[in-house]
Amino acid sequence: MFKNLFKKNDYHYQKNSRQMSSIKVLHGDCMKSISNSNIMFQFIYLDPPYDTGRVFSVSSKDNIGFNDNFVNDDYCKFLDSCITECTKVLHANGVLCLHISAEQSFPAETVLCKHFKYINKIFWKRCHGKNTVKNKLGAVIDIIFECTNTKNKKFNLVKVPLGDTVWAFKNKDDRGNYSLGALKHDRTRKGHIYSITKDNVKYEAPYGWKIPLEEMNTLIAQDRIHFAVKAKNLYKKVYEHEHNGKPLSNLWDDIHSITRTQKDPRLYPTQKPVKLLERLLQLYTDEGDWVLDPVAGSGTTGEACKSHNRNAVLIDKNKDACDIMTKRLL
Numbered sequence: 001m002f003k004n005l006f007k008k009n010d011y012h013y014q015k016n017s018r019q020m021s022s023i024k025v026l027h028g029d030c031m032k033s034i035s036n037s038n039i040m041f042q043f044i045y046l047d048p049p050y051d052t053g054r055v056f057s058v059s060s061k062d063n064i065g066f067n068d069n070f071v072n073d074d075y076c077k078f079l080d081s082c083i084t085e086c087t088k089v090l091h092a093n094g095v096l097c098l099h100i101s102a103e104q105s106f107p108a109e110t111v112l113c114k115h116f117k118y119i120n121k122i123f124w125k126r127c128h129g130k131n132t133v134k135n136k137l138g139a140v141i142d143i144i145f146e147c148t149n150t151k152n153k154k155f156n157l158v159k160v161p162l163g164d165t166v167w168a169f170k171n172k173d174d175r176g177n178y179s180l181g182a183l184k185h186d187r188t189r190k191g192h193i194y195s196i197t198k199d200n201v202k203y204e205a206p207y208g209w210k211i212p213l214e215e216m217n218t219l220i221a222q223d224r225i226h227f228a229v230k231a232k233n234l235y236k237k238v239y240e241h242e243h244n245g246k247p248l249s250n251l252w253d254d255i256h257s258i259t260r261t262q263k264d265p266r267l268y269p270t271q272k273p274v275k276l277l278e279r280l281l282q283l284y285t286d287e288g289d290w291v292l293d294p295v296a297g298s299g300t301t302g303e304a305c306k307s308h309n310r311n312a313v314l315i316d317k318n319k320d321a322c323d324i325m326t327k328r329l330l
Contacts, residue, residue, distance in 0.1 A: 155283060
C-alpha cells in the first residue's frame with residue numbers, strides 16, 4: 001500500500017469505533033506513484049488537464065496553478081499513459097470516471113475507447129449562460145465519462161427530489177395527493193393478459209398489463225388503483241407523501257460550480273464542488289471502498305471520501321496542490 005511513500009501525509013479519520021477513513025496524499029508523477037500500489041480501487045476519478053492552451057491560477061496575485069498547454073499529440077499520449085496505469089489498479093467491477101469539458105472531450109473519448117468496453121456519458125451543467133459571450137455559444141456543459149469493462153459494475157441507485165414535477169400529483173383521495181402510474185404495456189412488449197370489470201365497465205390491455213392479476217386485485221382492494229372510466233384505463237396511484245424521489249438521470253443540472261464563498265472556497269483553479277464528488281461516490285462506491293484520484297488538485301475527492309467513510313489516495317505532481325490538500329484535509 002504505497003509502502004514508505006510520504007507517510008507523514010497518511011491521514012486517518014475515525015468516525016466512530018467501527019469506521020475509519022484513510023486518506024493518503026502523494027506528491028509526484030501519478031503514473032509512477034500508481035505503479036507502487038497493491039490496492040485495487042473501486043472507483044477512480046480522473047479530472048486531468050484539458051489541453052485548453054491556457055495558464056490557470058487562483059488569482060492574478062499568485063502563481064498557484066498549472067500550465068494547460070500540450071504540443072502536438074503529447075496530450076493524447078499523456079492521457080493514454082495515465083489511463084493505462086489506472087486500469088491496472090481498477091477493481092474488476094470498478095468504475096473510472098474521466099471529467100472534461102464538452103469542448104475538449106473528443107481526444108479523451110478516443111483514448112478511453114482503447115481501454116474500456118462500456119462507456120456512458122454524464123452531462124453536468126456546471127453553470128448558467130454567460131452574458132459576456134458574443135461570437136459563440138456559452139460553454140456550460142462538462143462531460144463525465146463513466147467507464148468500465150464489465151456490465152456488472154458496482155452501482156447504487158440514487159434518487160433526487162421531484163422538484164418541478166410536483167404538479168403531477170393533481171389527483172386526490174382520502175389518502176392524499178397522487179399521480180397516475182401507467183399499468184398498460186405498449187406494443188413493444190407483452191404483459192399479463194386479463195381483464196378487470198367494475199361497475200359494468202370492462203378494462204382491457206391489448207398488449208397486457210405490467211403487473212399480474214393477483215397484484216392488481218390486491219391494489220384494487222387497497223384503493224390504490226385509479227379507474228379512468230371514459231378512457232377505460234387503469235392507473236396505479238402514486239402518492240406524493242410516499243414518493244422518495246425520481247431516479248437520477250445522466251443530465252445533472254442541480255449542482256453548480258463553486259463560487260468564491262467560505263462555504264466551499266476556491267483553493268485551486270478548476271476545483272470541482274464537493275457535492276459533485278459526493279454524488280459520484282454515492283453511485284459507484286460503498287463505505288470502506290478505496291478511491292483513487294491521480295490528478296487530485298485541491299483534494300475535493302479526499303474531502304468527499306473523508307465525510308462519507310471512503311478511503312482515498314490522492315496524487316498530484318504539483319507541490320502547491322499537495323500543500324493545499326494537506327492543509328485542507330487536516
